[in-house]
Amino acid sequence: MTMKKTLTIAGSDTSGGAGIQADLKTFQEHGTYGMTALTVIVTMDPENHWSHGVYSLPIDVLQAQLKTALSTGIDAIKTGMLSTEEVIQTAGEAITASGLDHVVIDPVMVCKGEDEVLNPGTVDAMVKFLLPKAEIVTPNLFEAGQLAGLKTPKTIDDMKIVAKKIHEHGARNVVIKGGKQLQHDRAADLFYDGHTFLLLEADKAKTYFNHGAGCTFAAAITANLANGLTIKDAVIEAKKFVTAAISNGWKLNDYVGPVMHGAKNRFGAPEITTTEV
Ligand code: PXL
Numbered sequence: 001m002t003m004k005k006t007l008t009i010a011g012s013d014t015s016g017g018a019g020i021q022a023d024l025k026t027f028q029e030h031g032t033y034g035m036t037a038l039t040v041i042v043t044m045d046p047e048n049h050w051s052h053g054v055y056s057l058p059i060d061v062l063q064a065q066l067k068t069a070l071s072t073g074i075d076a077i078k079t080g081m082l083s084t085e086e087v088i089q090t091a092g093e094a095i096t097a098s099g100l101d102h103v104v105i106d107p108v109m110v111c112k113g114e115d116e117v118l119n120p121g122t123v124d125a126m127v128k129f130l131l132p133k134a135e136i137v138t139p140n141l142f143e144a145g146q147l148a149g150l151k152t153p154k155t156i157d158d159m160k161i162v163a164k165k166i167h168e169h170g171a172r173n174v175v176i177k178g179g180k181q182l183q184h185d186r187a188a189d190l191f192y193d194g195h196t197f198l199l200l201e202a203d204k205a206k207t208y209f210n211h212g213a214g215c216t217f218a219a220a221i222t223a224n225l226a227n228g229l230t231i232k233d234a235v236i237e238a239k240k241f242v243t244a245a246i247s248n249g250w251k252l253n254d255y256v257g258p259v260m261h262g263a264k265n266r267f268g269a270p271e272i273t274t275t276e277v
Contacts (some may be wrong), residue, residue, distance in 0.1 A: 224237050
């Protein structure tokens with residue numbers, strides 16, 4: 001038996017909910033064979049309110065990992081936390097060399113609870129080196145505003161303007177994750193393929209435990225693309241996967257509550273609605 005191969009170029013979340021840990025768990029739940037090229041290791045300090053430490057790996061270590069993984073013939077690639085412009089450029093060049101179409105860019109700029117762009121210059125580098133290669137880019141509201149060079153969107157109308165701008169930067173599809181900041185009564189994400197806007201909605205989960213939701217959503221899209229789904233179906237199925245994962249989020253300790261990556265396969269798919277807007 002052969003398996004579809006999915007590669008994540010991302011950071012390690014030692015606490016296990018986000019980053020490559022989320023990606024590998026999600027790939028596994030989708031029956032794809034997950035591989036990793038690690039960019040940074042993120043640690044959390046239990047003696048200092050779980051504040052994050054970010055340890056970047058040397059660029060030649062990233063290059064060696066990319067060479068290893070790409071030599072196996074990858075079916076779909078995802079990027080996550082890329083800490084510097086050099087790392088972003090290296091990821092972009094590896095994606096180009098791979099010749100792959102199935103490229104999912106999750107433009108991670110912040111970790112939950114930390115509110116700064118990872119590094120000045122990384123936004124411009126993402127626009128330059130990653131967006132033109134993206135089959136889809138999956139920003140949250142803040143990241144979408146940054147990529148578009150506009151204010152953080154707050155409404156669905158704002159999201160449409162920002163999605164169009166990001167599409168102009170070369171991403172073939174865009175899905176903006178509404179999250180908690182969106183002024184809307186349901187958990188809404190906006191998908192744009194350059195022609196139509198599709199609003200994906202689920203009931204809001206009554207939980208604070210959603211750490212890793214963004215990574216999980218993008219990883220599910222990646223696995224779905226590797227498994228042959230169309231981009232639209234890949235996004236719709238990923239929304240179901242992450243909605244189940246968030247609804248079953250749980251408390252790891254006093255600081256963090258990860259999503260349950262395997263919830264959809266264990267407890268079934270939640271209802272979601274799709275509406276052209
Ligand atoms: O959720 C964003 C994210 C992505 N990647 C890594 C992280 C985090 C947040 O904690 O640690 C490695």
